Amino acid sequence: MNRWWKNAVGYQIYPRSFRDANHDGIGDLQGIIEKLPYLKSLGVDFIWLNPVYASPNVDNGYDISDYQDIHPDFGTMADFEELLGKAHAAGIKIIMDLVVNHTSDQHPWFLEAKKGKSNPYRDYYLWADAMENKMPNDWKSFFGGSTWTYDGSGQAYFHVFAPEQPDLNWKNPKVREEIYRMIRWWLDLGIDGFRLDAISHIQKEPWDFKITDNTWAPFMNVAGIEVYMQELKEIFDAYPIMTVGEASGVSSKKAVNWTKEDGYLNMIFELEHNVREGQPGAERLNLLGFKKVLSRWQKDLGSNGWNALYVENHDNPRIASILGDESPKSAKAIATMYMLLKGTPFIYQGQEIGMTNFAFQSMDQVDAQDSHNLYRILLESGSSPEEALRNVTHWTRDHSRTPLQWEGGLFGGFSELLPWMSVNGNTAHVNIAEQEQDAQSVLSHYKQLIRLRKDQPVLSDSTFELILKNHPQVFAYLRKTDTKQMLVLTNLSRKPCQIDLPTRVANKNWRMLLTNVEQSAVEKRMRMQPYDAWVFEEII
Known part of the structure; x- marks a missing residue:
C-alpha cells in the first residue's frame, strides 16, 4: 500500500474565510483555485477542505442537506472538479470533510x-x-x-450537536448502504481521502445508560463502533487515499488499533492537548500538560500507529495567542516544536503567518452557535453581559474563522466587499504579501520546516524521545534512528530559563540546522530566552 501521507504536510482550508474570488464577502472554490500557486510555494502536499456541501449553515456546513452537491456560496460541482483537476496538476491532493454522524434537519x-x-x-x-x-x-x-x-x-x-443536526441511526443497514454509496461516489470522482468528522460518536449506549463522570460517555467510542469502522476501512482500502479521524474518546493507547498498519484509519486527531490554566476569560495553554499529552501520544503510537499533528484548526483559538505572545518569534518556536514530531503535520490557514485572536467587542461579531449558547447560559446563571462576553469570546472557535490576511489593505485582500466575518485589525502588519518578501518571517520559517521534513528522512521514520520531561517551560526532544539523530529545543514561555541537558546528549557533536534566533552550540547547561527554538543534527 502506498503510504504517501507519511512524508506529506497538509494544509487545512476553511473555505468561507480563505479567499473570495467573486466578491460577495464569502470565500469560495474559485478563491482556492486562484491561490493554488501560493500553496505550492508553501510546500504542502495536500489540502483538507472543511465542508463545502449543500447546507443551511446552522453549523457552518457541518449540517449537510445534500452530500453530493456544493453550497452555492462556494460555487458549483463544476468549480469543485476544476479545483480537483488543477490541484492535482500542481501536485496537491484534496481531502474532503466526511460528516456522517448526523445530517441537517433539512436533509x-x-x-x-x-x-x-x-x-x-x-x-x-x-x-x-x-x-x-x-x-x-x-x-x-x-x-x-x-x-x-x-x-x-x-x-x-x-442529536449530540445542535437540534438542527439530527444523528443518523448507524444500526440501520439501509443508512450505512446510503453512506457507503456516497463515499464511493466521491472517491470515484478522484478525491484523495477524507477527514472523518465526529466519527467516534456514531455508536450510542442504550438510552438507560447511567452517566458517572464523563458527560459525553454515552456517545464517545462506544463498544460496537468497531463493526462500522471495519466496514468503512474495507471501502477505504480499495483506494490509494489517506484517512484521518476526529475521534474524541479514543485514548492514545486505543488509538493504536485505529491507526496501526491494518487499523481503521491512517491517523486520528487527538483532542486532549488543549490543557487550559487560568481564570475563565483569561485562560492559556498549560505548557506542561500540553507537552505531556503530545509526548504520550508520540510514545503510545510509537511504531504501531500514526499521529496527525496540529496546533490549530477551525474549532480552536489561535495558538499564537493562547500559547505564544503573538510575536513572530513565538509563532516560529511553536511551529518548530510540533512540525518535527513524528506524524503528519497539518497547518491551519493563517497559522503559517502567525495570525492571532480577534478582539471581539460584541456578540454580534460572533457567529459560532455554541458560543451563543454558552453566552445565554452564562447570562441565565447570573453573569453580567460584559463578563459573559469576555468568558465566551476568549476561547471561541471564531478566532480561527476570521478571513485569511493576504495583504495589508482594506479587508486584508480577502475580498473587495465587506466580508462575512470581520477581518482582524492587525492585517496591516500580519499578512502573507509582506511575509513572502521577508526571509525572516514566520511564513519563511514554515517553508524551512517543511523543506527540513522532506530533506531529513529521520523526521518520518525515527523514534521520539522526550527529554527534560518535567521542565515547565521547555519542550525538548530527540528524533532518532540507529544511525542518526536530531535534537529539538524550544522554550515555549514568556520567561527566560536555564536547562541542563543529559550528558549523553550534551556530549554529542551537533550542527545547527534551524533557529529563530542567533546561532548557538549545544552545551550541558544552556540559557534560553523566551520562545527560543533550535534544531540540531548529530555529526557522525
Whole structure:
C-alpha cells in the first residue's frame, strides 16, 4: 500500500474565510483555485477542505442537506472538479470533510422521517418516546442543552450537536448502504481521502445508560463502533487515499488499533492537548500538560500507529495567542516544536503567518452557535453581559474563522466587499504579501520546516524521545534512528530559563540546522530566552 501521507504536510482550508474570488464577502472554490500557486510555494502536499456541501449553515456546513452537491456560496460541482483537476496538476491532493454522524434537519431523509412513525425514513434517525416536558433521558449535547428535541409526534429525536443536526441511526443497514454509496461516489470522482468528522460518536449506549463522570460517555467510542469502522476501512482500502479521524474518546493507547498498519484509519486527531490554566476569560495553554499529552501520544503510537499533528484548526483559538505572545518569534518556536514530531503535520490557514485572536467587542461579531449558547447560559446563571462576553469570546472557535490576511489593505485582500466575518485589525502588519518578501518571517520559517521534513528522512521514520520531561517551560526532544539523530529545543514561555541537558546528549557533536534566533552550540547547561527554538543534527 502506498503510504504517501507519511512524508506529506497538509494544509487545512476553511473555505468561507480563505479567499473570495467573486466578491460577495464569502470565500469560495474559485478563491482556492486562484491561490493554488501560493500553496505550492508553501510546500504542502495536500489540502483538507472543511465542508463545502449543500447546507443551511446552522453549523457552518457541518449540517449537510445534500452530500453530493456544493453550497452555492462556494460555487458549483463544476468549480469543485476544476479545483480537483488543477490541484492535482500542481501536485496537491484534496481531502474532503466526511460528516456522517448526523445530517441537517433539512436533509430529504429527515424531512421524510418527520412525517410519521410509519415513514420508511423514520428509522434513518434515532427516536424515542417522549413528552414535551419529559425527554427519554437527561443526556447533554456538545452545544449545551438536551440531546433530545421533541417534535410533537409523541417522540423526540436525538442529536449530540445542535437540534438542527439530527444523528443518523448507524444500526440501520439501509443508512450505512446510503453512506457507503456516497463515499464511493466521491472517491470515484478522484478525491484523495477524507477527514472523518465526529466519527467516534456514531455508536450510542442504550438510552438507560447511567452517566458517572464523563458527560459525553454515552456517545464517545462506544463498544460496537468497531463493526462500522471495519466496514468503512474495507471501502477505504480499495483506494490509494489517506484517512484521518476526529475521534474524541479514543485514548492514545486505543488509538493504536485505529491507526496501526491494518487499523481503521491512517491517523486520528487527538483532542486532549488543549490543557487550559487560568481564570475563565483569561485562560492559556498549560505548557506542561500540553507537552505531556503530545509526548504520550508520540510514545503510545510509537511504531504501531500514526499521529496527525496540529496546533490549530477551525474549532480552536489561535495558538499564537493562547500559547505564544503573538510575536513572530513565538509563532516560529511553536511551529518548530510540533512540525518535527513524528506524524503528519497539518497547518491551519493563517497559522503559517502567525495570525492571532480577534478582539471581539460584541456578540454580534460572533457567529459560532455554541458560543451563543454558552453566552445565554452564562447570562441565565447570573453573569453580567460584559463578563459573559469576555468568558465566551476568549476561547471561541471564531478566532480561527476570521478571513485569511493576504495583504495589508482594506479587508486584508480577502475580498473587495465587506466580508462575512470581520477581518482582524492587525492585517496591516500580519499578512502573507509582506511575509513572502521577508526571509525572516514566520511564513519563511514554515517553508524551512517543511523543506527540513522532506530533506531529513529521520523526521518520518525515527523514534521520539522526550527529554527534560518535567521542565515547565521547555519542550525538548530527540528524533532518532540507529544511525542518526536530531535534537529539538524550544522554550515555549514568556520567561527566560536555564536547562541542563543529559550528558549523553550534551556530549554529542551537533550542527545547527534551524533557529529563530542567533546561532548557538549545544552545551550541558544552556540559557534560553523566551520562545527560543533550535534544531540540531548529530555529526557522525
